Amino acid sequence: MRFAERSLRLVLEALDGRRSAAQLARLVDPTVAATLATLIRTGAAERRLGPAVLVAVRTEPIGPGVAEVVAGYERGGRRFAIAARAACRRGEWRLVALRLR
Numbered sequence: 001m002r003f004a005e006r007s008l009r010l011v012l013e014a015l016d017g018r019r020s021a022a023q024l025a026r027l028v029d030p031t032v033a034a035t036l037a038t039l040i041r042t043g044a045a046e047r048r049l050g051p052a053v054l055v056a057v058r059t060e061p062i063g064p065g066v067a068e069v070v071a072g073y074e075r076g077g078r079r080f081a082i083a084a085r086a087a088c089r090r091g092e093w094r095l096v097a098l099r100l101r
Helices: 002-016 030-042
Strands: 052-063 066-075 078-089 092-100
Touching: 002 030, 002 052, 002 066, 002 078, 002 092, 030 092, 052 078
Parallel strands: none
Antiparallel strands: 052 066, 066 078, 078 092
């Protein structure tokens, strides 16, 4: 699913400060946007490790218009994980849940 890879890449860029969080508005639900805004505001310590690089994305359809997404990213030589849920509403895919580790 290209949406998952593209949207997670943009999320990581926003978390790094390389992209405005406002640019994610069409890709994420408001609750996910609020969570990202908090992470952007408070995540300076993590950013000191270096830029995040998405390295793997897997999607698994779990129903009509819904998919679970798991991904990995690297930051400063360390590996981290992402879990998300994508849903298609009114013909547009959005991230409706997001968890970073």
